[in-house]
Amino acid sequence: MPVYLREVVIFVLALSVAVIRRRSRSRKKAAKPIVGADNDYLANTPEQDFRWQSAPAALLVARREISHRLASRAYRVIIILMILISVGAIAVPKIISSSGSKLTVATTPTGAKELRAVTQRVEKLAGVNLRVLVDASAAIVDQSVRSGKAAIGYADSNLILKRPFAPNSTSSTIRVVSALSEGIQVDKILSSEPVRKLPSSLVTQLLSPKPIKLVYLLPSLAKPKDLSLAIVGVIATFMLLSTYSAWVLMGVIEEKSSRVIEILLSSISARSLLLGKMVGIGVAALTQAVTAVLAAILTTLAVGSSLLRGAGLEFIILQLMWLLLGYSFYCTVGALAGSLVSKVEDAQSVTAFIQIPLLLSYLASFAVISGNQNVLLKMLAYIPIFSPFLVPIYWSSGQMGLAQVFLAAAVNVLCLYLTYRFASMVYEATVFSRGKRLKFRAAIKLAKLAS
């Protein structure tokens, strides 16, 4: 088993053992006094006080990172922002759609009679509530539509719109126009003499025909109804990855510059330190993301949005998984970049290693969201820099199946393993480097020498 993979497996196993042992200890153990006998600070620590196996150093580093991050103001601000974005993204469209669901139709007194006969059916067909505005004459109806007082006008058997709509428009006004046109015509036919003579059961059958059974050859590809969730996902991923990879980068530099690193490395290996740091910040990151998701779910329940039903929930789970993969990759790159400098004031010179790929991914995401079908963009979805952004969008728009999602994930895991291996080598080799920023090539040389 490769040594790095073994480290990860040992860490996970040790974490589990530590949690179980800690639970059993906390049940058994009574509270112990802290202060001991006078002047015994130099007494040898009893051998049983050492528990080398129960609390792996990487876990301790991770725990410190978690508690440090949770206590920081930046963390709290970001979590509030994320909750606001989640709540806003779900509640605002719902509020807008519910407040705009009443569509005004201006008509003459004659037209009003015809409209009232079909209003209920039109509302059902178009999914929009109607308000009928009765004007004195056709000219005033014209005026109401021109001024925007009414969206649609109906006078002298004509439907009146301010301007023509685009041929592929799906706006609610078009749906109402179509339903009104059909409803008024049907009502006229039903009122005609020949139809009146027909049996009422036949008329009912004609108006509500039994639908033909639909047969599906393949199961449905679960997708959200629109890309609004994907857009929120891209923004949240960008924010989180920028923030947390920068935290890893700064954490590495701060420890080096303050020389805490020397204290730490006298008791823990460089690789364990790096692993603990990444895991700790990762847990803090996921806590934020999960909090935002919970806020979104609660908002959905509160406003009665259908956004999270079925495919929406699947999308969120997929997005979280890709966020985790993206975090792992970008934070590894952050640690690598941080290894190249030893002073906090030089951090700016290496942030480009993270910021440029993130920005490119962000732009590529919106190119895909806006409907760009370029094959190159689809290929980018398999590259770890872009995958956390592009894969969820391609999946939600139906351009990527589950098999392709898993293939992209496999490529990402492989690249992550190689990147972590390389980053930990460079980190270990450059941990005591001082002075100006190391060139990438020099860092590789050092890593080769050290290995």
Place this chain on the structure above:
Amino acid sequence: MNSVLVLDSLSRSFGVKRVLNDLSFEVPQGEVFGFLGPNGSGKTTTMRVIFGLLASDSGEVRLGGKKITKADSKHFGYMPEERGLYQKMTVIDQLVYFGRLHGLSRDGARSKAMRWLDRFELGGQASSKIEALSLGNQQRVQLISALIHDPEVLILDEPFSGLDPIATASMAEVMHEIVKADKTLIFSSHQLDLVESICEKVAIIKDGSLVAYGDVDELTKGDDLEIELVTSSLDLSWISDVPGVEGFIENDGRVRVRLLHPHVSQDLLRAALTNGDVREFAFRKKKLSEVFLQAVTTKSASGDSLVEMTSSLEKVERT
């Protein structure tokens, strides 16, 4: 000598620069050991190699006769030259964290930390953030972090830098307590007077090579050809009349007399008693700073031979 730590032919290069050059010396058990050298001489690198922060290119370090491995790091406590503490963490959290990294249980680390904090009269500041402490108190916390896991060997890189005289005295007192508890203490410092008063043995290195090594008393021992004299006599011309006196120099009431042979000291004492009251009369010891200066300005010694320690008496003027 019962050596706890042995450095055997350590060499280490960074690129083309050779930082440690076949460095060998032994550190006795339960003593304060001074590790001296000018800036850039390889002290910090040696300290890092000792407990495995850096690997040597050749040679080895032995603790209790066994070659050191990474697992032996728990036997060492280290305080680096530039202080390394998390400024935003509280004192107690920080100490518990470092203790746990060294393998202590949470309660064990907390208990130890509180006892040490009480010893340094910092118990009341256990919940303060490091950034709220004075430099001296931060230094104390740093020392506790090196001590918390009861290491056998404590390595302190410039422990007195930035400390006021009271804090320095307090630190020195703690160092003596540590040694009394049969721990071994290695420290580097540029405050040579302090080193002289605290250390029993020192090693001086230059360019990664050992240039002086031994007991402080031995290294500072004079050649029995210089007498330090304090007398009530105002006229000192009688000194030149004593046969076997090479010359003398007077500074601030203290007279340093250079002799041609050690036995001349008895004639000098008799003459001094004849010419006034003798308040002090002793063979002059060299100061460690003189030994240091001479060692680092002389060509490096090779192997186990030490630089010849000759007196650095200023030019003697015959009167």
